[in-house]
Amino acid sequence: MTAALSVSSVTRRFEPTEPPALDAVDLDVAAGTCTALLGPSGSGKTTLLRTIAGLEPAYSGTVRLDGADLTGVAAERRGMAMVFQRPLLFPHLSVHDNVAFPGRARGLARAAAREEAARFLDLVGLSHLTARDVRALSGGQQQRVALARALAARPRLLLLDEPFAALDPSLADEMRELVLELRAVLEPTVVMVTHDHEEASVLADDVAVLIDGRLVQHEPVEAIYRRPANIAVHRLLGGVNELPGTAGAGRHRSALGELDLPPEALGVTGEAVLLVRHEQVRLVAPADPAAHLAGAVETVRQRGGRRRVTVCRGGVQLVAEVPVTHPVRVGEPVGLVVPPDAVWPVLAPGGDQPSGQVVDSSSGASGRSSSVPAKWLK
Amino acid sequence: MRPGPPARLLLVAWFLAPLAGMTLWAFADQWTAATVLPQDWGLRGWREALADGLPGALLRTVVLSSTVALLATPAGAMAARGLLRVGPRLRAAASVLLVVPVVLPPLTVVLGVDVLLLRLQIPAAVGVVAVLVVQALPYTTYVMWTTYQAYDEAYEDEARTLGASALRALLRVQLPLVAPGLGAASFLALLVGWSDYIVTLVVGGGRLVTLPVLVASNAAGTGNEPVVAALSVVAIVPPLVLLGAVGLLGRRGRRRAPTRSSVADTADTAQVAGVAS
Numbered sequence: 001m002t003a004a005l006s007v008s009s010v011t012r013r014f015e016p017t018e019p020p021a022l023d024a025v026d027l028d029v030a031a032g033t034c035t036a037l038l039g040p041s042g043s044g045k046t047t048l049l050r051t052i053a054g055l056e057p058a059y060s061g062t063v064r065l066d067g068a069d070l071t072g073v074a075a076e077r078r079g080m081a082m083v084f085q086r087p088l089l090f091p092h093l094s095v096h097d098n099v100a101f102p103g104r105a106r107g108l109a110r111a112a113a114r115e116e117a118a119r120f121l122d123l124v125g126l127s128h129l130t131a132r133d134v135r136a137l138s139g140g141q142q143q144r145v146a147l148a149r150a151l152a153a154r155p156r157l158l159l160l161d162e163p164f165a166a167l168d169p170s171l172a173d174e175m176r177e178l179v180l181e182l183r184a185v186l187e188p189t190v191v192m193v194t195h196d197h198e199e200a201s202v203l204a205d206d207v208a209v210l211i212d213g214r215l216v217q218h219e220p221v222e223a224i225y226r227r228p229a230n231i232a233v234h235r236l237l238g239g240v241n242e243l244p245g246t247a248g249a250g251r252h253r254s255a256l257g258e259l260d261l262p263p264e265a266l267g268v269t270g271e272a273v274l275l276v277r278h279e280q281v282r283l284v285a286p287a288d289p290a291a292h293l294a295g296a297v298e299t300v301r302q303r304g305g306r307r308r309v310t311v312c313r314g315g316v317q318l319v320a321e322v323p324v325t326h327p328v329r330v331g332e333p334v335g336l337v338v339p340p341d342a343v344w345p346v347l348a349p350g351g352d353q354p355s356g357q358v359v360d361s362s363s364g365a366s367g368r369s370s371s372v373p374a375k376w377l378k
Numbered sequence: 379m380r381p382g383p384p385a386r387l388l389l390v391a392w393f394l395a396p397l398a399g400m401t402l403w404a405f406a407d408q409w410t411a412a413t414v415l416p417q418d419w420g421l422r423g424w425r426e427a428l429a430d431g432l433p434g435a436l437l438r439t440v441v442l443s444s445t446v447a448l449l450a451t452p453a454g455a456m457a458a459r460g461l462l463r464v465g466p467r468l469r470a471a472a473s474v475l476l477v478v479p480v481v482l483p484p485l486t487v488v489l490g491v492d493v494l495l496l497r498l499q500i501p502a503a504v505g506v507v508a509v510l511v512v513q514a515l516p517y518t519t520y521v522m523w524t525t526y527q528a529y530d531e532a533y534e535d536e537a538r539t540l541g542a543s544a545l546r547a548l549l550r551v552q553l554p555l556v557a558p559g560l561g562a563a564s565f566l567a568l569l570v571g572w573s574d575y576i577v578t579l580v581v582g583g584g585r586l587v588t589l590p591v592l593v594a595s596n597a598a599g600t601g602n603e604p605v606v607a608a609l610s611v612v613a614i615v616p617p618l619v620l621l622g623a624v625g626l627l628g629r630r631g632r633r634r635a636p637t638r639s640s641v642a643d644t645a646d647t648a649q650v651a652g653v654a655s
Contacts, residue, residue, distance in 0.1 A: 055535050075538040082539040088532055092554040101550075105541040153540045 002189045003066040003079070003156035005029040005052065010061035012047055012213075021047045022059070023213040029157075029206070031066075034183060034190035035218070036200035038236055039210035045193040048210065049159050052191065054078045065156060076105070081155035085162045087142035089134040095121070095145055096130040102153035120148040123185070124178060140171040144178070151186065160192035164199070176202050197237045201225070209233050225277065227264070227344050234275045234344075240308075240319045241276035247345050255314030257293035262340045271348040280342035281320035283309060283328065284335040291335025293318065300328055311336060397614070403607030423604025427612075430596065430605065431587060436612060439588040442578070443571030446510045450567040451560060453511070454518025458526050461519075476516045484513070488580045495581060505581045510574055514567035521566065525559025558627055565624045572617055589613045 005028070012022040021044045029035045037045045050056045052063055054075035063070045070078055081102070089098050099120055103113030121127050124144045134142065143163060150158060160179075164172040176199065183190065183203075194200050200207050201221050208218040209229070217229040228234035231242055245254030250266040252259050252274045261268060284291050295313035302324070309320050309328050318336060322328070403409065404423050406416030461469055479487075488509065495505040533555060537547040553560070575590040584591075593609045596602045 050535075053539050055538065074544075075535075076541045076543055078539075080539060081541075082536065084532060084536060086532070088530070088536040090533065090537075090551060090554075101537070101542070102540040105537075105543075105546055149540065159539070 002031045002187055004031040005157055005189060005191065006062075006064040006067070007048075007052065008062050008064075010048070010051060010059055010063065012044075012051055012056060012059040019213065021213050022051065024061070025210070025213070025215045027208055027215060027218065029189055029191055031189050032187045033206065034192065034204045035206040035208055036204035037191065037193045037208050037210055038195065038197055038200050040195065040236065043210045044213040045195075045210050046161055047213075049082070049161050049191065049193050052157070053080055053082050053159055055082075079156040080159055081150035081153035082159040082161060083143075083146050083150045083163045085165050087139075087146040089137075089142055089145055089149075091135060093134070094130075095126070095132045095134055095137070098134060098145055099149045099152050101149060106153075117148075117152055120152045121145070123151065123182065124148040140167055140175065143167060143175060147175075147178070147182070151182070151188075155188060158188045158190045160190065162193050162195070165194075165196075172199075179203055207237075209236060211236075226262075226341060228275055228346075230346050231273060231275065234346075239275055240278050241274075241281075241317075243274040243276060243316055243318065245272065245274060245316075246270065247272040247274075247347075252343070252345055255316040256295055256311075256318055256336070257313075259292055259338055259343055260340045261345055262343060265345050268345045268347065272345040273348070275344045275346060276318060276338060277342045278308065278319045278321045280339055281318065282337040283311075283320050283322050283326060284337055286333040286335045288335045288337075290337050292338045293336040294333065295336070296333050297328055297330050300330060309334075400607045400610050400614075403603050404611050406604055406607075409603070423606075423608035426602075426605040427608040431592065432609060432612060435587050435589045435592040435609075438586065439572060439590075439613075440616075442506065442510070442586075442588060443568045445507050446514050446571035447564040447567040449507070450511045450514035450518045450570075451522075451564040454515055454520075454563055454567075455522040455526075455556070455560065457515070457519045458522035461523060462526055476519055479513045480516050484576050485580075488577050492581050502582045503586060506578055506586055509577045509581055510571050511567075513574075513577070514570040517566035517570065518563040521563040522556070522559055525556050525563075529556055561624045561627045565620055568620070569617060572613075 007025055007027040009024045009026060010022055011020050011024055013020045023044075025044075025048060027035070027048075037048060039045045047056060051059050054070065054073060065079060089095075090101065093101065096114055096117055099117035100110070100113040103116050104110065106113075108116065118127065118130065121130055124147055126141060126144050126148065129137065129141065129145075134145065137145065147163070164175045167175060179190075180203065182188075190203075192200075192203060197207075204221060206218060206220055207224045209216045209224070211232055217224060217233050219227070224233070225237055228237060228239065234242070243252070243254040243256060245252055247253075247261065247265075247268045247270060250261050252261055252272060254274065259274065286294050293311075293313075295311040295318070298310045298312040298317065301308045301310075303321070305324055306321050307324050307326070307328075309322055309326075311318050311320065311334055318338075320336060328334070402416060405419055405421070407418040407420035407422045409416035409418075457472075461472055464472070491509055492505075495502075495508075500508075529552075533551050534547045537551045538544070542550065573590060574588075575594060578586050578588050578591055579594075582591075589609060589612065593606060593613060596606045596609065
């Protein structure tokens with residue numbers, strides 16, 4: 001039921017004079033895995049998904065499913081199914097007949113299609129709502145039906161286009177849990193579009209970052225958080241710390257102090273911005289021998305059950321996220337513990353790039369094994 | 379502003395008064411001006427109407443108006459879908475062009491067109507249908523235009539990714555969702571054909587005798603009130619019945635078809651309606 005997806009140098013232009021919506025995108029998704037397409041609004045995520053689905057026929061490059069070229073293959077013959085942000089349940093059909101729609105389209109008799117539909121409705125926990133009018137369902141239930149209907153198409157590749165973005169947070173969490181369960185049971189190959197890095201990290205094995213129609217980086221979830229290709233990727237992943245300074249001899253120097261670089265980036269030399277995951281920074285007393293950096297508390301911002309403390313020295317700021325119980329006062333001097341696996345350097349454009357370690361960001365998709373990014377923002 | 383009860387009564391009377399007179403006349407053998415009700419009741423009007431070719435005229439009217447509706451509705455629907463895809467300038471030009479058949483006096487157009495059709499040796503019946511389809515197009519196009527503005531093409535994308543062919547997506551998804559609009563559009567097109575007199579008379583050369591033509595020729599004589607009334611009743615009842623049917627379909631459709639922005643609203647309304655019923 002699952003298949004490997006391979007997208008190579010796909011370019012999609014809407015207007016000849018405008019920059020392309022998709023610019024030579026390469027993307028490989030192994031069978032049975034889930035890749036999240038992460039990017040800001042207008043980055044081309046949805047266009048890429050629609051191109052894979054066959055809904056945007058005018059593209060160059062190739063989309064392959066298990067090696068078979070899908071150029072010129074109509075959407076309904078691609079063996080995929082898509083769930084959109086809006087549930088798009090057919091309002092003239094009951095819940096049951098909505099889920100039976102793919103079976104009917106495949107040529108099943110009405111009874112057989114409905115029997116199959118009942119199984120998928122059961123899978124998403126809605127077997128009690130079978131006879132219901134689709135408009136009588138809540139938003140979460142509608143999206144569950146949409147998911148069941150997509151699965152009933154028995155897709156070799158399941159495409160999800162921000163399917164939970166319109167749901168309130170607790171419902172969206174429930175839906176993510178459901179998708180995880182479904183992944184465990186059915187093991188479909190999944191490509192999902194999201195602008196929420198947390199959703200991507202919950203559901204996906206891999207994250208592929210699209211910015212301005214280019215695939216900037218494609219790596220497993222842990223790797224991409226630890227080694228963002230550039231500042232834009234770091235920001236998309238919720239990162240807030242960018243320390244300007246210089247790298248050399250395995251260390252990074254900024255106005256806040258010196259930090260060890262992670263083992264994979266020891267060779268980075270030159271003007272470099274150090275990206276720091278705020279979740280891993282700890283606040284300690286200024287005299288603490290474990291402290292790597294020191295500064296004064298500038299602001300304290302409550303954020304849910306945590307608080308974000310901005311520490312400043314010499315015009316350079318670093319944010320640490322600490323438990324809400326952590327005592328901290330504005331203006332007091334503090335020490336900062338920053339473990340090496342919380343930092344990642346990115347070189348300034350034109351900086352001294354150590355050979356064999358730097359990948360151009362535009363070829364980041366193929367650079368899953370390589371580690372050091374090249375550019376600042378692009 | 380909602381009219382108050384007396385105004386509403388007046389309005390109803392305004393619509394019903396001519397119908398009441400007509401219905402009474404259809405069953406009156408004699409009714410001189412002085413009395414409120416006919417002096418002699420009877421079926422003289424109906425007997426004369428049947429003898430004068432009522433069944434044939436009814437059949438011709440049904441065939442003519444259905445043909446007009448069957449041609450003008452899909453054409454209007456396709457025009458409407460096309461208009462949603464073109465730029466604003468072309469759309470503005472098209473909407474002006476569309477009202478031309480409604481704005482121009484039919485008689486002037488028909489006299490000119492008739493000469494053209496005769497020169498081209500186009501059969502009279504084909505000519506009548508062609509001219510009436512043009513007159514019906516503004517109505518069908520405008521109705522389908524508003525229908526498609528509220529229709530979300532993403533439903534078809536969804537159907538396609540679920541394995542439905544383009545044809546299946548059209549028949550099983552698009553058509554059911556725009557059915558209320560199609561019903562209203564074809565009703566208006568049907569009415570254009572059903573009630574036409576001038577085009578049928580002039581382009582048809584007087585040989586295509588439909589109900590309006592038959593009514594008019596009888597109304598020209600004196601003492602024919604019962605037969606004119608009987609013919610008029612036959613001409614009026616079918617569209618009224620259809621209007622009721624389209625109205626019901628439209629109400630069901632409005633509950634059914636959610637628009638781009640109001641999927642959630644519709645769901646809420648449906649829930650409320652479900653609770654209320």
